[in-house]
Amino acid sequence: MAEEISKGDLGSSATNAAKTRRFWPSFLRWIPTSIDSIIAAEKRLLSLVKSPYVQEQVNIGSGPPGSKVRWFRSSSNETRFINTVTFDSKNDSPTLVMVHGYGASQGFFFRNYDALARRFRVIAIDQLGWGGSSRPDFTCRSTEETEAWFIDSFEEWRKAKNLTNFILLGHSFGGYVAAKYALKHPEHVQHLILVGSAGFSSESDAKSNEWLTRFRATWKGTILNHLWESNFTPQKVIRGLGPWGPDLVRRYTSARFGTYSTGDVMTEEESRLLTDYVYHTLAAKASGELCLKYIFAFGAFARMPLLQSASEWKVPTTFIYGFQDWMKYQGAQEARKHMKVPCEIIRVPQAGHFVFIDNPTGFHSAVLYASRKFLSPDPDNEPFPEGLAFA
Numbered sequence: 001m002a003e004e005i006s007k008g009d010l011g012s013s014a015t016n017a018a019k020t021r022r023f024w025p026s027f028l029r030w031i032p033t034s035i036d037s038i039i040a041a042e043k044r045l046l047s048l049v050k051s052p053y054v055q056e057q058v059n060i061g062s063g064p065p066g067s068k069v070r071w072f073r074s075s076s077n078e079t080r081f082i083n084t085v086t087f088d089s090k091n092d093s094p095t096l097v098m099v100h101g102y103g104a105s106q107g108f109f110f111r112n113y114d115a116l117a118r119r120f121r122v123i124a125i126d127q128l129g130w131g132g133s134s135r136p137d138f139t140c141r142s143t144e145e146t147e148a149w150f151i152d153s154f155e156e157w158r159k160a161k162n163l164t165n166f167i168l169l170g171h172s173f174g175g176y177v178a179a180k181y182a183l184k185h186p187e188h189v190q191h192l193i194l195v196g197s198a199g200f201s202s203e204s205d206a207k208s209n210e211w212l213t214r215f216r217a218t219w220k221g222t223i224l225n226h227l228w229e230s231n232f233t234p235q236k237v238i239r240g241l242g243p244w245g246p247d248l249v250r251r252y253t254s255a256r257f258g259t260y261s262t263g264d265v266m267t268e269e270e271s272r273l274l275t276d277y278v279y280h281t282l283a284a285k286a287s288g289e290l291c292l293k294y295i296f297a298f299g300a301f302a303r304m305p306l307l308q309s310a311s312e313w314k315v316p317t318t319f320i321y322g323f324q325d326w327m328k329y330q331g332a333q334e335a336r337k338h339m340k341v342p343c344e345i346i347r348v349p350q351a352g353h354f355v356f357i358d359n360p361t362g363f364h365s366a367v368l369y370a371s372r373k374f375l376s377p378d379p380d381n382e383p384f385p386e387g388l389a390f391a
Contacts, residue, residue, distance in 0.1 A: 001260040004092060004301055007153035009051075010376075017382050019217065021098075023329040024183065026197075027145075030091060031285050033279070033280045033283045034257060034284065035132055035135075035222070035284070036263045037280045037284075038131060038132045038280045038281055038284060038298065039055070039083070039132045039294075041107075041248075041273075041277040041280045041281075042055070042083075042085075042105075042106075042107050042132060042275070042277060043055070044273050045107045045110050045275065045276070045277045046107065046113075047273075047275060048110055048269070048270060048273065049110060049113045049114055049117050050114050050281060051113055051114050051117040051118075052087070053085050053086060053087045053107075053113070054085070054086045054088075054089075055083070055085050055117040056083075056084050056085075056086070057081035057082070057083055057084070057132075057133075058076060058081060058082045058083075058084050058161060059079050059080075059081055059160060060079070060080050060081065060082055060128070060153055060156035060157050060160060061079055061080070061156060062077045062078055062079055062317070062328070064206075068363070075162075080127060080128060080133075080134035080135055080136060080246075081133060081134045081154070081158075082125050082126065082127075082133050082134075082157045083105075083106070083125065083131055083132035083133045084106075084123060084124070084125050084126075084161070085123070085124050086121070086122070086123045087113055087116075087117035087120075087121070087122040088117075088121055089119065089120055089121045090128075091325065092252045093119065093120050094120055094121070094130055094166070094167055094169065094190070094371065094374040094375065095120065095121045095123060095163065095165070095166040095257070096116060096120035096121070096122050096167045096169060096367075096371070097121070097123050097124070097125070097163070097166045097167070097169065098122065098123070098124040098125075098168040098169045098171075098173035099124075099168070099169065099171070099175075099177060099178050100124075100125075100127065100130070100131070100171060100172075100174050101170075101172030101173045101174045101175070101196075102128070102172060102173035102196070102198070102289070102291075102292070103130075103173045103234065103282065103289065104128050104129025104130070104131075104171070104172075104174075104281075104351070105126045105130050105277075105281045105319075106124035106125055106131060107131070107133070107274075107277050107281075108171075108274075108354070108356075108357070109124055109230070109356060110270075110274070111264075111270075111356065111357055111360045112356050112362070112363065112364065114203060114253075115361075115364045116364065116367065117307070117361065117367060119371075119375055120167070120371075123161070123163075124155075125157065127150055127153070127154070127155075127177065127288055128149065128153040128287075128288060129149070129287030129288020129289070129291075130281065130287070130288045130289070130291075131281050133166065134282075134287075135285045135286075135287035135288070136287060137287070138287050138288065138289075138290040140291070141294075141302050142294065143294050143295060145294075146291045146294040146295055147177075147295070147304070148276055150174075150177045150180075150181075150288075150291070151177065151180055151184055153180050154177065154181055155184075155185060157213065158185075158188060163188065164188060165190050165192060166188065166189065167190055167191045167192075167193065167371055168181070168189045168191070168192055168193070168314045168376065169193040169194075169195060169367070170192075170193075170194055170195065170197065170326050171194050171195040171197075171354075171356070172195070172197065172198050172327065172353065173198050173199075173295070175195060175196065175197025175198060175199070176197060176198045176199035176295070176302070176306065178192060178194065178197075179194060179197065179199070179306050179313075179317075180306075182314070182315045183309055183313065184229045185313075185314060186314035186315050189315045189318070190315075190374065191315065191316050191318070191370065191371060191373070191374070192313075192315045192316070192317040192318070193317075193318050193320065193367060193370050193371075194317065194318070194319050194320070195319075195320045195355060195356065195389065196320070196321055196322065196325045196327045196353050196354075196355060197306070197319065197327065197331075197332070198296070198300065198302070198308050198327060198333060199295075199296075199302040199305055199306045200303055200305055200307050200331025200332065200334070201300070201301050201302060201305065201331060202301055202303075202307065202308075203303040210348050212382065216298070217252045222226065224298065224373060225298045229293055229298070231290050231293050232294075233286065233290065234282075234386065235282045235283070235285065235286060235288045235289050236261075236286070238279070238283050239283055245279060245282075245283055245356070246275070246276075249275055249278050249279040249282065250275045251276055251280075253271060253274055253275045254271060254275075255257060256354070257271075257274070257354055257357045257358070261269075261301060264350075264358065264359055264360055264361065268359070269386075272351030273285075298350055301381060306331075306335065307334060307335050307367065308333065310335040310336075310337075310338040310339050311332075311340065312384075313339050313340070313341055315341060316341050316342040316343070317339070317341065317342070317343050317344075318343075318344045318345075318346060318370035319332040319343070319344070319346065319391075320331075320346050320347075320348060320355060320363070320366045320367070320370070321346070321347050321355070322347070322348050322350075322353060322354075322355035322358060322359070323346070323347055323348065323349050323350070323351060323353070323389075323391070324350045324351065324352040325352055325353045325355065325377070326352070326353055327353060329345055329347060329391050332391070333391060334346050334387065344367065344370065344390065345390065345391035346366045346370065346388055346389070346390065346391070347388065347389045347390075347391050348362040348363055348366055348388055349362060349387060349388075349389070350362070351363070362385075362387060362388060365385035365387075365388060366385065369382065369384060369385055
């Protein structure tokens with residue numbers, strides 16, 4: 001089931017919210033955002049995209065069928081929704097589903113939609129608990145439950161959208177989720193594209209990292225490790241700063257995005273709209289962000305690393321990394337040794353972890369090459385894009 005949000009609905013909600021806010025002094029408005037505000041900021045950001053799209057809230061119900069636990073131990077039958085944007089292409093175009101990373105949402109792909117929509121039917125989502133999707137109370141208490149939160153909600157979304165065969169692209173933590181989903185439901189995924197994927201390094205790897213081991217032994221390391229295990233997230237800082245939060249986000253977006261790019265530096269308008277969008281997504285109610293300590297140990301080491309299941313993968317996979325990505329491609333190289341399905345690793349120059357923002361042209365070339373089997377009449381003879389590199 002899908003419910004499209006109309007401009008009238010947004011306007012009505014925004015008006016009611018504005019009436020409510022009048023009763024509170026401005027200095028007490030510590031979190032001046034809402035799902036409506038996020039969707040409105042998303043629309044402003046996607047106004048930069050020329051391709052037409054449909055934005056909808058896809059109903060995923062109150063929990064997986066047959067589950068003893070409703071979505072996340074909810075005591076009610078309240079339905080949850082996945083915020084979705086769809087860019088339709090020609091009828092015979094393959095479907096590309098895009099999943100964002102930790103602390104992000106689908107609007108982060110705003111520089112990619114036009115180019116990709118020319119070759120694919122592009123569908124991008126906000127994972128449950130992030131962006132403009134529902135934000136249930138996060139009550140998972142283990143790595144297994146936390147993985148199920150994302151994998152099962154994605155599967156219910158797939159059913160609601162009636163998708164059967166698609167190319168699945170995930171970035172960073174979204175790559176971890178996409179890989180875990182493909183392990184559980186390989187029959188639906190034609191090809192897996194993991195962009196700067198998290199989750200290959202394990203906690204045991206931390207012991208061989210002398211710097212991290214020494215840092216953990218210091219008082220600073222002890223405090224940071226305690227904050228991590230206490231689930232103190234970066235988003236809490238944004239909320240705690242209240243009216244000063246947007247300025248911190250502006251500094252973050254200016255420093256983080258486009259750092260490694262040369263010819264694709266963000267314009268002033270792109271930066272302004274992205275900052276506005278990022279602020280609203282980060283300042284909203286805490287939900288999916290609280291997965292952090294259950295999926296990763298301090299230092300971003302996976303508690304259930306993908307490397308352990310590499311031999312079980314059933315879906316052909318392409319890894320994409322920026323040359324300056326802090327997520328190291330060596331993890332993918334190690335996984336490839338154990339995989340029994342086709343696997344390629346592509347590196348994109350002038351790009352860091354957010355390769356699709358830093359070097360969108362190179363990123364698009366890598367995605368098209370990864371998907372050549374579904375796009376080219378002669379995929380075996382498709383030339384490797386100039387400027388990119390195999391690992």
